Amino acid sequence: MTGLMSSCSILITGGAGFIGSHAAAHFLREGWRVGILDDFNNFYDPAIKRRNIASLPGAHELFEGNICDASVVDRAMSSGWDTVLHLAARAGVRPSIQSPGLYVETNVGGTLQVLEASVRAGVKKLLFASSSSVYGAADEVPFREDAPLRRTFSPYAATKVAGEQLCSTYAHLHGLPVVALRFFTVYGPGQRPDLAIHKFTRAISEGRSIEQFGDGSSRRDYTYVDDIVQGIRAAADYDGGNYEVFNLGESETTSLAELIALIEKALGRKAVIERKPDQPGDMPETWADISKARRLLGYNPTTKVGEGIPRFVEWFRAATS
Numbered sequence: 001m002t003g004l005m006s007s008c009s010i011l012i013t014g015g016a017g018f019i020g021s022h023a024a025a026h027f028l029r030e031g032w033r034v035g036i037l038d039d040f041n042n043f044y045d046p047a048i049k050r051r052n053i054a055s056l057p058g059a060h061e062l063f064e065g066n067i068c069d070a071s072v073v074d075r076a077m078s079s080g081w082d083t084v085l086h087l088a089a090r091a092g093v094r095p096s097i098q099s100p101g102l103y104v105e106t107n108v109g110g111t112l113q114v115l116e117a118s119v120r121a122g123v124k125k126l127l128f129a130s131s132s133s134v135y136g137a138a139d140e141v142p143f144r145e146d147a148p149l150r151r152t153f154s155p156y157a158a159t160k161v162a163g164e165q166l167c168s169t170y171a172h173l174h175g176l177p178v179v180a181l182r183f184f185t186v187y188g189p190g191q192r193p194d195l196a197i198h199k200f201t202r203a204i205s206e207g208r209s210i211e212q213f214g215d216g217s218s219r220r221d222y223t224y225v226d227d228i229v230q231g232i233r234a235a236a237d238y239d240g241g242n243y244e245v246f247n248l249g250e251s252e253t254t255s256l257a258e259l260i261a262l263i264e265k266a267l268g269r270k271a272v273i274e275r276k277p278d279q280p281g282d283m284p285e286t287w288a289d290i291s292k293a294r295r296l297l298g299y300n301p302t303t304k305v306g307e308g309i310p311r312f313v314e315w316f317r318a319a320t321s
Contacts, residue, residue, distance in 0.1 A: 015086055130183070213279045
């Protein structure tokens with residue numbers, strides 16, 4: 001069950017990014033005091049993250065620096081926060097295969113620094129952004145939170161499993177309440193330019209070809225960013241235990257071929273498709289069982305992919321006009 005907490009301050013690591021800036025905007029509109037810790041790295045254009053920050057609907061506290069630096073994290077924590085939303089991470093399956101050390105350093109080492117600083121600062125709750133990638137070769141779909149995580153497909157996925165384990169350990173050792181949220185393929189206005197929906201939309205709109213890895217049958221549980229933020233907000237109020245894990249997905253799957261068709265329809269243009277072999281590290285399917293989040297968080301995603309893709313395309317056209 002959820003219970004309204006008196007806390008009304010939150011520090012968001014990675015708060016200048018796609019999901020982070022949407023979450024920051026939501027908390028600001030609710031009247032929370034919001035802090036953002038971000039290093040504005042060049043994984044994609046830092047100017048996009050600066051614009052995300054500039055468009056927030058209210059005043060916030062900004063701390064610039066890397067979560068791997070304990071002094072940076074301590075400085076951000078010293079302002080006094082009830083809740084920490086830990087989103088900062090190196091993201092992406094394929095880049096993690098090229099730079100596994102960087103992913104371990106940031107996603108494991110950086111998460112350790114955030115946990116240590118949270119304990120020192122007396123944080124009341126930490127929300128950890130995990131990923132559907134942790135399920136890897138799960139035996140059953142849809143994925144349930146109690147599925148054994150025996151085999152991941154990428155360094156990125158392995159770092160997220162490690163992050164969850166660190167969170168569980170700190171909840172046990174230090175009594176730090178942690179909620180781990182496994183996000184399923186988040187998209188929507190402001191989506192990172194390196195992600196498939198954004199890349200496909202840009203290429204098709206410009207008359208360029210797109211790369212389709214595999215035969216188009218791979219399936220994803222695409223989740224609209226507003227629904228993810230709804231789940232994050234509910235998790236901030238969750239008071240049911242010291243450590244808990246929830247799937248946040250749409251609870252439906254869409255094939256890659258179906259996704260491309262939706263983008264084509266929204267743009268009114270056909271895609272020129274270059275077919276490529278399956279990519280190492282990619283999962284054939286992600287599919288969230290969200291019954292636990294529905295029951296304990298009141299999570300209720302409302303935006304189906306058939307509605308969300310046109311909304312994204314509308315945003316993209318406005319942003320590039």
